[in-house]
Amino acid sequence: MSVRDQILAKVRANQPVDERPLPDLTSFPVRTSEVLDQFMTVLSTIGGKPVRVADYAEIAAYLHEHPYPGRIISSIPALQHLAEPIPENADPHELENVELAIITGTFGVAENSAIWVTEANYQQRVVPFICQHLAIVLPMDALVANMHQAYERLQGQEYGFGVFIAGPSKTADIEQSLVLGAHGARTMTVFLLEHV
Amino acid sequence: MSTKPKHPELSERFNADEPRVDWHDATLWWIRQKRDKAAHTLYEDWESLRNTASAIKDNVLGNLADYLESFERQATTNGAIVHWAADAAEHNQIVLSLLQQAGAKRMVKSKSMLTEECHLNEYLTENGIEVVDTDLGERIVQLADEPPSHIVMPCIHWKKEEIGELFHQHLGTPKGNADPQLLTEAARQHLRDKFLSRRVALTGVNFAVAETGEFVVCTNEGNADMGVHLADVHIACMGIEKIIPRREHLGVFLRLLARSATGQPITTYSSHFKSPRKGAQLHIVLVDNGRSQQLGREAFRNSLKCIRCGACMNTCPVYRRSGGHSYHNAVAGPIGAILAPNLDMSKNADLPFASTLCGSCSNVCPVKINIHEQLYEWRQELTRQGKVDFGKKMGLKMMSTVLSSPMVYRSMGKMGRWTMRVMPGMVSNSFNPWFKQREMPAAPKESFRDWYLKNRS
Numbered sequence: 035m036s037v038r039d040q041i042l043a044k045v046r047a048n049q050p051v052d053e054r055p056l057p058d059l060t061s062f063p064v065r066t067s068e069v070l071d072q073f074m075t076v077l078s079t080i081g082g083k084p085v086r087v088a089d090y091a092e093i094a095a096y097l098h099e100h101p102y103p104g105r106i107i108s109s110i111p112a113l114q115h116l117a118e119p120i121p122e123n124a125d126p127h128e129l130e131n132v133e134l135a136i137i138t139g140t141f142g143v144a145e146n147s148a149i150w151v152t153e154a155n156y157q158q159r160v161v162p163f164i165c166q167h168l169a170i171v172l173p174m175d176a177l178v179a180n181m182h183q184a185y186e187r188l189q190g191q192e193y194g195f196g197v198f199i200a201g202p203s204k205t206a207d208i209e210q211s212l213v214l215g216a217h218g219a220r221t222m223t224v225f226l227l228e229h230v
Numbered sequence: 231m232s233t234k235p236k237h238p239e240l241s242e243r244f245n246a247d248e249p250r251v252d253w254h255d256a257t258l259w260w261i262r263q264k265r266d267k268a269a270h271t272l273y274e275d276w277e278s279l280r281n282t283a284s285a286i287k288d289n290v291l292g293n294l295a296d297y298l299e300s301f302e303r304q305a306t307t308n309g310a311i312v313h314w315a316a317d318a319a320e321h322n323q324i325v326l327s328l329l330q331q332a333g334a335k336r337m338v339k340s341k342s343m344l345t346e347e348c349h350l351n352e353y354l355t356e357n358g359i360e361v362v363d364t365d366l367g368e369r370i371v372q373l374a375d376e377p378p379s380h381i382v383m384p385c386i387h388w389k390k391e392e393i394g395e396l397f398h399q400h401l402g403t404p405k406g407n408a409d410p411q412l413l414t415e416a417a418r419q420h421l422r423d424k425f426l427s428r429r430v431a432l433t434g435v436n437f438a439v440a441e442t443g444e445f446v447v448c449t450n451e452g453n454a455d456m457g458v459h460l461a462d463v464h465i466a467c468m469g470i471e472k473i474i475p476r477r478e479h480l481g482v483f484l485r486l487l488a489r490s491a492t493g494q495p496i497t498t499y500s501s502h503f504k505s506p507r508k509g510a511q512l513h514i515v516l517v518d519n520g521r522s523q524q525l526g527r528e529a530f531r532n533s534l535k536c537i538r539c540g541a542c543m544n545t546c547p548v549y550r551r552s553g554g555h556s557y558h559n560a561v562a563g564p565i566g567a568i569l570a571p572n573l574d575m576s577k578n579a580d581l582p583f584a585s586t587l588c589g590s591c592s593n594v595c596p597v598k599i600n601i602h603e604q605l606y607e608w609r610q611e612l613t614r615q616g617k618v619d620f621g622k623k624m625g626l627k628m629m630s631t632v633l634s635s636p637m638v639y640r641s642m643g644k645m646g647r648w649t650m651r652v653m654p655g656m657v658s659n660s661f662n663p664w665f666k667q668r669e670m671p672a673a674p675k676e677s678f679r680d681w682y683l684k685n686r687s
Contacts, residue, residue, distance in 0.1 A: 038302075038314040041518045045470070046295040048526030054292035057285040059478060062275055076495060126460055127426055145272075145485075146495035159507055160459035163452045163499075181481035181496075188477060194308075194505040198484075200496050203452040207367035207383060209390045210257060211410035216366060217418060217425070218452025218499070 064179040069144040070226070073177055077147035080201035081214050082222045086174075089229050093136075093171065096225070102167060104133030109156045110171060126160040135165035135219075139172040141187060142224070145180045148198035149224065150188070159195050163203075168219035170199070174226045234558065236580040241552035245667065254387060255550040261383075262544040264493025265594065271495075272485070283482050284598040287535035290473055291525060297440035297473045298516065304443025308505040310512040318348035321517045325350060325432065325465060326357055328513055332463045334359075334430045338421075340447070340454035341365040342434030343381050343538055344467050344517060346560035347573075362424045364453040366417050373400045379554025381561055382491045382540035387553050421453070431457030435468035435514075436537070437483055441476045444504035445514070448487060448497040455501055464506065467515045470522070471534040483537060486596035490539040524572045529607045533568045535597040542591035542601055548584050557581060564591035568604040571612060579617035582608035640679070647673040 035043070066072055074084040087093050090112040097116055107129070108117035113136055120135075121128065137156040139149040149170050153159050162168050178184050184198075203218030214220060235243075245251055269276050290297060302312045315321035321344075329337060337354070339345065339361055351361050351372075363372045367384035371377065373396055378384030385393070394408035403416045433454045438445040445466060447454045458464045474483065480500075488494040506512035525531050543549045543563030554562035559570040559578060564585060570578035582605045591601040612618050613626075632642050649656050650673035658670050 036314075037316050037320065041314055041316060041470070041516075041522060042295050042298060044518070044522040045298065045525060048522055049294050050292050050525075050528075050531065052292065054285075054288040056289045056475060057282045059282070059482065061278060061282075065274060080494065080498075130426060143496075148496050148500065158459075160455070163455045163459065181485050182478070185478040185481040193502070195507070196502045196504075197455070198496065198500040200498050200500075203450070203498055205366045205414055205451050206492070207365070207370065207385055208393055208410040208413055209388075210260070210383075210386075211390070213410050213414040215418065216414060216451035216453070217364070217421060217456045 059182060062180065062182045064183065066144060066179055069177040069179050070174060072144040072179075073142055073147050074226070076145070077201065077224060080147060081204060081212075082147060082201040082224060084224050084226060086226045087228065089227070093225050093227075102134040104166075105131050106134045106136070107132050107161070107165075108136035110136060110138060120157045120161060122157045124158070126158055126164070129158065129160060129164050132161075132165040134167045134169060135161050136169040136171065137162060139170040139176070139224075141176040141178060141184070142172050143178055143181060143184045143198070146200055147224075148184075148200040150184065150196060150198055152193040152196035154193065162197070162199060163218045165219055167221045167223070168199075168202070169223040169225060171225045171227055173230045174228050234577070237552070237556050237558070237584040238580070240556035240558065241548075241584075242666075244553040244556055245551070250389075251551055251553075253389075254553060257386065258544045258550045261492060262541070262594070265490055265541055265544065266493075268489035268493040268495065272489070275485075279482060279486055280596055280598050283486055283537075283596060284535065286474060286479050286482065287532075287597050289475065290471075291531055291534060293475075294470065294473065294525065297475060298470060300440040301438055301443055301473055302516070304439075304441070305514055306443070308443045310443065310506065310514050313513060313515045315515055315517045315519070317519050318517075321345075321348045321467065321515055321519065322350050322353040324515050325467070326354060326359070328463065328465055329354070329359055329430055332430050332511075334428075334463070336360045336362070336428050337430045337432055338362050338364050338424050338428040338457040338461070339432040340434065340449060340457055341368055341384075342432065342467055343560055344434060344469050344519075345432070346377065347519065348517070350467075362421070362428070364421050364424065364451075364457055365449070366414065366451060366453075369417060369421065370396065373397075377555070377560065379562065380540060380543060381538050381563075387555070422456075425453075425456040425460050428457070429461055430463045430465065431461035432465045432467065433458060435466050435472050436487070437474050437480060438468055438472050438514075439475075439477050439480070440473050442504065444477070444502050445472075446480060446484075447501045447503065448484075448499065449501075450494075450498045452499055455499060458503075459507065461510070463511045463513065464503070465513045465515065466503065467517060470516050470518055471536075487537055487539055490541040490594065490596040520573050524569075527572070529611075530568060530572065530604055532599050533565065533572075533601075533604060535599050536565050536569075537597060539596055541594040541596065545590045545594050547586060547588065547590070552584065557584065564601045564605065565599070568599075568601060568608060571608050575612060575615055575617050579612045579619075582606075582612065583622070640677070643677050647675070647677070651675075 106117040205216040370385040390408040397403040549563040567581035
């Protein structure tokens with residue numbers, strides 16, 4: 035018998051036999067209608083920066099006012115005058131010197147301000163981690179209240195890699211002092227976009 | 231019986247520095263309070279989330295073999311390669327052989343309590359592999375050549391001045407500088423170089439989904455992702471109990487995990503790995519190492535529900551005042567004390583006694599493990615198995631005689647009160663463990679019973 039079969043046989047012999055049905059997940063109602071307010075408040079609390087914008091022109095204007103010196107990459111066609119496109123088949127190590135990455139978020143979650151992104155949003159898996167600063171463009175109406183609604187949206191979705199990102203990279207390992215910018219992005223700006 | 235120091239002796243060492251114990255205690259209590267605050271923001275859903283999480287895990291324990299097969303099937307379809315390890319030694323051999331296949335002598339690793347449990351680092355180092363732990367807290371204890379003292383905050387027992395000195399020696403930070411911002415930045419630069427130059431990255435697994443074959447890794451620092459997305463080979467190691475049935479169940483567990491652990495609404499990154507990056511390899515190592523055995527122990531199987539949030543440690547009055555290393559096990563605290571005896575009863579027979587049985591651990595547990603009841607069950611089981619030392623056994627036998635006979639109880643009480651009043655030196659001395667770190671109370675002249683009999687009219 036292979037190790038696999040031995041383990042499975044042992045588990046089968048030892049697992050409890052009583053009926054243990056899966057619980058119902060519909061008992062978690064949406065508790066807020068103010069998803070945008072909650073999203074922005076929570077994002078600020080966890081060290082992110084929410085910025086409301088009407089359109090891509092306002093994002094460009096914001097970046098003009100808050101310039102990032104260095105390499106800027108983006109997967110968003112409307113921002114191509116500001117950033118180089120993300121090289122799809124390049125060695126991910128070539129992204130080592132990226133100062134700012136601007137990518138699209140699929141949707142955001144109000145209760146924890148996490149934003150769902152998959153590699154389809156930005157071609158290279160390492161992008162939101164290796165950049166010094168991260169900006170995510172999120173359509174204002176793409177917000178859900180809680181994680182249950184989030185996974186309803188992800189029901190049956192296909193992705194090779196997907197991640198909820200909530201704020202900048204952080205650590206409190208040294209005497210519980212919060213420091214932003216552990217290994218991933220030092221800052222996270224979220225452009226909440228009114229007109230897509 | 232092993233002669234290695236046990237929990238009482240190790241706690242005594244930790245308690246030699248009293249201000250440090252107070253600081254450790256206060257730090258962990260502060261984290262417990264952050265957990266309370268986070269739980270209260272969801273007060274309408276919190277208890278129902280805990281019940282739901284516990285019920286999902288009940289279902290998992292009852293159907294684990296089928297879920298494991300489903301996970302393996304789906305993960306394989308997704309392009310991952312699944313390995314099975316019966317114990318720590320097999321797990322370590324698999325990881326080493328994957329490194330050898332890749333021709334790699336160096337590896338980055340993000341936090342995985344399973345690899346601590348298997349002592350993977352020591353094994354790989356003996357076999358000529360350099361392992362760099364990339365979680366900041368883990369890197370700190372690794373540089374200091376120590377195991378983590380907490381499953382979520384590995385260097386919670388370290389003061390920033392000591393970390394400053396450690397980094398001065400190893401990373402060349404300015405001597406005497408203990409600024410967390412500066413030290414974190416130094417670690418960021420130091421580890422970024424490792425991320426960019428290592429071709430194999432190992433991670434743990436927080437949840438693995440039977441339905442889809444994907445698994446989720448939660449970090450705040452982003453170290454797991456920095457390692458994996460820059461490496462050619464990703465090795466993910468998981469205990470077989472990490473399985474959950476469906477993707478939608480992640481909604482329940484991700485709402486509970488970070489709130490229970492640190493009081494955050496969610497960790498910064500909740501990464502869902504389903505298939506390998508184009509041109510890269512993904513290996514998943516499924517490890518039993520005693521879990522199937524624990525599954526068969528009815529009184530203890532619920533311990534397999536644990537999602538490793540550490541809330542039971544932060545709240546535990548014993549853990550807070552004895553420190554993680556006093557548990558001499560990869561997982562410390564109350565949950566460690568009910569997991570460890572399953573792995574080795576003789577070596578860990580002291581741990582279920584390292585508790586006041588106050589029940590606080592069970593009250594904060596996000597998956598409602600009856601931790602304090604299991605601690606009590608383990609004490610009985612270990613005594614039955616003859617794993618409890620003679621002194622403790624005789625002491626308890628004597629207690630039982632005294633407490634089961636009212637007459638003996640009364641006369642012993644009388645003798646005790648008399649001794650404490652007339653010859654306090656008989657009890658207030660170093661032979662009496664109750665005298666350590668505390669004064670004995672003043673003995674009254676009469677017992678409550680005597681007083682009551684006189685005054686009840």
